[in-house]
Amino acid sequence: MxxxxxxxxxxxxxxxxxxxxxxxxxxxxxxxxxxxxxxxxxxxxxxxxxxxxxxxxxxxxxxxxxxxxxxxxxxxxxxxxxxxxxxxxxxxxxxxxxxxxxxxxxxxxxxxxxxxxxxxxxxxxxxVLGITGITAWTGLTQIAELKHGDTVFVSGAAGGVGTMVGQIARLLGASRVVGSAGTAEKVELLTSKYGYDAAFNYRDGDVAGQLRKAAPDGIDVYFDNVGGEHLSAALGAFNDGGRAAICGAISLYNATADTGIQNSSNIVTRGLTLKGFTMPSYFHLAPQFAEAMRGWLSDGKIAYxxxxxxxxxxxxxxxxxxxxxxxxxxxxxxx
Structure with a gap:
């Protein structure tokens, strides 16, 4: 050779x-x-x-x-x-x-x-058929236990995982899906291509206020890719019994000091469930995910x-x- x-x-x-x-x-x-x-x-x-x-x-x-x-x-x-x-x-x-x-x-x-x-x-x-797709599907189905009619908030919604979360949430019965992204162009793409009902630019500031406008009746599920201010905003917007799938905290990865989380008392008073996850514990579900995703792809139901x-x-x-x-x-x- x-x-x-x-x-x-x-x-x-x-x-x-x-x-x-x-x-x-x-x-x-x-x-x-x-x-x-x-x-x-x-x-x-x-x-x-x-x-x-x-x-x-x-x-x-x-x-x-x-x-x-x-x-x-x-x-x-x-x-x-x-x-x-x-x-x-x-x-x-x-x-x-x-x-x-x-x-x-x-x-x-x-x-x-x-x-x-x-x-x-x-x-x-x-x-779509790999780590971003299965991460989105796992977070919604296994971690947040998405229910028909839920309102879902997704941070980092224009990224690889976020673009999948919004679409899968709608396919699984969410009634409203809201996302955040970092440019006006990405915000427009979320609502025009990826099935989000509403989206906002977090760089405009006041994430909590923008989330209240986008989801005036509160949220039931939060898929977290960002952490920090977004997690604080979600904790403030949750309805009773809300569930968070904590997938990432990209806003903190380059930080040299951690930031405090606000609204944490709502975890108790609203009976919230926050669960972090990493995919190695869930790869045994890959065949189930693959069957669902290949069907959606072949039916033209997934954009990417x-x-x-x-x-x-x-x-x-x-x-x-x-x-x-x-x-x-x-x-x-x-x-």
Whole structure:
């Protein structure tokens, strides 16, 4: 087999506040010959996601922190280009967690063969058919236990997860869906494309006041991607028995000091339920989710956007852009 060089992004210093190029470095890694049971994959799409910011810190989380001077990981899809494993042949489309590089290599059991879904780009296995779709579905069905007729509020509604939450909530019977986003263009897109009944720009300030106008009868479900002021506003807007699916807190990921949450007494007086979740505990539900989502897709009931950045050399810029709200829908690197 020929010698192959892979371009890979490594964490070289842990960031304080917003990550910069001083924290990471692209390196050239010469891959060894395949051993028995291994495959080599040319990645076609890489995912950049908010949780990766937490992995740049040192300390306890639901996934291990990135090690310094080692290649970072993340979701990716690609094609097997060399194989020394009976289970995966050359040409097989696979999904895996060896992202942040253009060529991945490892034991075959680290790679999952993907089905051929006619008319579907492989990138959708990183979004609608992948982690963003199943996260939205899980948060609504398993965590918030969405009920027919609920009013749902979604923060970070124009992101990869948020755009899915709004649509799935409507498909599952929500009576009203309200979202927040960071630009006027995103707000318009939420109501014109993604099925939101109302949306507002949180950069205009007074999130609580804007939420009251958008949901004058209160909210029953809050899907939280942002935390901070948005969580405080939701706690103030909840009806009795409200449920929150706490998925993320992107407003705090680069913060050097935590901020207080207001309206927390309502958790008691209104009988609220707030539950955080991460997907590793729910991946056993993937077949159930896939059946539902493929049906909605084939029926034309799901809209989606992808913000594509081209080239492995631009992967870090795609990540920081996503963290600063530059994306609509899923942020993806195309190789």
């Amino acid at each position: 020929s010698t192959t060089t892979s371009t890979q992004w490594q964490l070289i210093a842990r960031p304080t506040g917003e990550p910069t190029r001083d924290n990471v470095s692209p390196v050239q890694v010469e891959l060894p010959e395949l051993t028995t049971g291994e495959v080599r994959v040319r990645n076609t799409f890489l995912s950049v996601d908010p949780y990766m910011r937490g992995r740049m810190n040192e300390g306890r989380s639901y996934v291990a922190p990135y090690a310094l001077n080692e290649t970072m990981g993340g979701a990716a899809v690609g094609e097997v280009i060399e194989s020394n494993a009976e289970s995966l042949s050359v040409g097989t489309l696979v999904q895996h967690q060896l992202g942040w590089r253009d060529i991945s290599q490892g034991p075959a059991d680290q790679f999952t063969a993907l089905p051929n879904v006619p008319g579907v780009s492989p990138s959708l296995f990183l979004s 956007d992808e913000t594509i950045t081209d080239g492995i050399d631009n992967a870090f810029d795609a990540f920081t852009g996503m963290m600063n709200g530059a994306n609509v829908g899923k942020a993806i690197v195309r190789l």
